[in-house]
Amino acid sequence: MNEQAFFQNIARRLGREFPADAAASPAGVGLPAEEPERAFVGAPDFWTARQWGHRERLENFTLELGRLGGSARVYATLAALHGGLETLLQELSAPLVCGWGGEFIADMQLQNVFDSFAVVPWDDEPDMAEPFTRADVGVTGCDFAIADTGTVVLLNESGQGRLVSLLPTVHIVVLRASRIRTSMGEVWREIALRGLDPVHLPSTVIFISGPSRSSDIENDLTIGVHGPAAVHALIWDDVGLP
Amino acid sequence: MTGVGAGAKDTTTISGRSHAALADDFLRAAVRFTTDRLKDRKRGATEELGRWEEWRERGRAIRSHTVANLDHYLRQFVANARAAGAAVHFAADAQEASAAVLGIVQEKQATLVAKSKSMVSEEIHINSRLEEHGVRVVETDLGEYIIQLAHETPSHIIIPAIHKTREQIKDLFTHDGGQDLGTDTKALVAFARSKLRETFLAADIGMTGCNFGIAESGSVVLFTNEGNADMVSALPKTHIVVMGMERVLPTFADLEVMANLLPRSATGQKVITYMSVITGPRRAREVSGPTELHIVILDNGRSSQLGDAEFQDVLNCIRCGACLNVCPVYRHVGGHAYGSVYPGPIGAVLTPLLLQGEEFADLPNASSLCGACYEACPVKIPLHDMLVALRRRAAQRKAKPGGVRVDRERVAWSGYATLFAKPGRYRLVTRVARIVQAPLARDGYIESTFGPLVGWTGSRHAPALAPEPFRDRFSRMKQDVKVARQNDGKAAESDPR
Amino acid sequence: MRMRVALFVTCLVDNFYPRVAESMVRILNSCGVEVEFPPEQTCCGQPAFNSGYAQQARVVGRTLLEAFADFDYVVSPSGSCAGMVHHHYPSLFDADPDETRSARELVPKTYEFSQFLVHVLGVTDLGAFFPHRVTYHPSCHGSRLLGVKEEPLQLLAGVRGLDLVPLPHAEDCCGFGGAFAVKMPEISTAMATEKADWVTETGAEVLVGTDMGCLMNIGGRLRHMGRSVRVMHLAELLHEGMEQGRG
Structure with a gap:
């Protein structure tokens, strides 16, 4: 159906005329000029007004991820985190481990660990489906985490290939405690600060809360249907005691 | 009116279609088990969140505001999606939508489409359309995959295979994979995982629905627990989104409200496992994701609800399925009896509004108007009132010239109105009724197995009219009015213990 | 005045x-x-x-x-x-x-x-005495549309000797729905049967409610199924209990 007619129909139904210039534009309808008035936007005030301290966010994130069937461990130093990651990778003894590449490795100083476990990093080559489709473990960072729900938030960027968190059986997230926010709303406010235009907002923002699950067979909860069956968060407490 | 036992092979009405379901004890037990569980979990999840009524009211307000300004927000969504590089298509009906999808598929010379669960794609029957043109379509949601192997349609919005047992699923998977898998959930799921993994990697096109479109950024938001929408939107080179035109939300702040309401209402989960927010195709700097994103926006009867005070809010629906889980009628007849894509109370309202076929005309009658659906709805759609409004419209349609010639129901209610409009006539008719019933009444009950109300009396004893109505008795009652007393528990003086 | x-x-x-x-x-x-x-x-x-x-x-x-x-x-x-x-x-x-x-x-x-x-009136205790096992069905319209949820329970709590047993799935509709029971008799009967079964399972002697439409439906089904549960409106129960309480 013709775009203009589609919009004109909607507007007429609602008792309005669709602007003639927008209706005539060959490039499509374009952005509307004025915002409709709203009494309020988003979550109720009691929700957005909550102010959790660092410790509360860290503890709640850990608790919630555990409830979802994931696990979270907190390390006081980056070196301790590296030790934890090595232990975990040893336990998993996975034939093929892949990971985010680029800045992530430098930021979390993971080069040595990656080298000793032959982790295949995904830097800036596009479409590296292979070998990532075969990987047993994927190591990623995250841009944000959410204390309310034990969620990690991953942006699609160079060095942050989507498949690393998606295809392997085990997903390990390495993050700084300072990335943990209280609620989803807080995360969106920060993303919006950078800009919601296509230059600043990546093509995909993924919110992952625990391992993949389904209850489609006789309502029997099963883990690891398509995405990872295990999610481990290794948190470096880069803030320390409040 | 259909009597007991009638309509065994009648598939044109819900009472006919529900006949088999009502005789299927397993089906009823399965649906009861799952809906009870979902209901209990929902209760737990909403109590844990707290102030649920405030959340619901916020959800309603956001959805109502958006729908009332859909011309604005949809326009904003479309302009922003385009700016992010998406191609946007508009479809007035199912036919146009499936033609748009088919056009993209053919242009890409695609032979395999991987799909993530989407009610709107069921609505446009895209799978059969693509298959007619030699394109293989694979459903990747576990429940949808089961249903596809069984050549059936979903019977629940959230749990499509709610009516299937693990035995039946084992047989379907065994047939598909050529080896006996047993009935263990883990083994069945492992089979689906490996089988569908091949599909994700081989598919030329990924197709999804759209839980929410964000106007301020032109983003498409997808909710799944399995992660299949993520796979479908990340791996194939082309991603096609089919979205109902009312799926829009103004801002990401509003999305936070829906992210709290939807999973809790649907499955009693505090949070959905995967929420993917997709804004345009892959950027030049990004290393993964599709290079083309198409968004097909579907009307298909939705715009007819706009501007209609009685029904506009039905577009508030966020497809959580909570109304199905609490509905006693749904629980007894299952999803297929509703005869269309959308079952349960929302289906009984939405289907006749969107499709207007004769076979859906009696759907609004399939409700006792108990209001459980309204109470469960996270965006407060007054479904019970809408059901009555639909009945009212049906009655008005029949009253018009060219409608049904003799409408027995209208005759009956007009008779009722004439007799009950005046107390004198009302007394007279009830007096006559008392005389008529005399030979049928026994012990204060009527146990009739024939007559116009046999649907009632065939399975229930009906009370007989009292020998004397209250209004006659009242005039003789002497009222011994006690002095108003305080309710302070002093009445215990007369406790005989 | x-x-x-x-x-x-x-x-x-x-x-x-x-x-x-x-x-x-x-x-x-x-x-x-x-x-x-x-x-x-x-x-x-x-x-x-x-x-x-x-x-x-x-x-x-x-x-x-x-x-x-x-x-x-x-x-x-x-x-x-x-x-x-x-x-x-x-x-x-x-x-x-x-x-x-x-x-x-x-x-x-x-x-x-x-x-x-x-x-x-601010009354919850009528001085009634009713020494029976009783279960309560909250009618849909009263409880959902009118918001009468606690009041009947408060009044029942004020009755001495009364043993109130919770009705499983109490909030489920009994399947009456006025013309629904006549138009969709099979579905309505299935709902009424389920309700009657839950009532029977409580072992209650008396089913009490606040709406005679629903009680007529459940009572009619119980009687048809040969179950001997007494069905009473809350007012009847309270009044009978007050008579006994006085006696």
């Missing part, structure tokens, strides 16, 4: 269950309230309204507007009929300004019986 209280008897109770109305009058008398019965009332119009025949419902509903115009309070043994007034009268009578006014005036003064006792 003395408050004027009208009994909104409902057509069902008037013709089939006069004892329920009588019990209401006796209970209200004992609380110091004299009850009047304006005979102009017939039916609230709900059966026609819910079937889609609003005009027919309006014609019948006018009898209530006339009957109750001069009263301070209107008390009904049915949450469903009281709910009809609350939720639909203002829009049902919106064509005529006079009727709109009377409909709007009627709404705030219309109460379901237990609501009236608890909220207007």
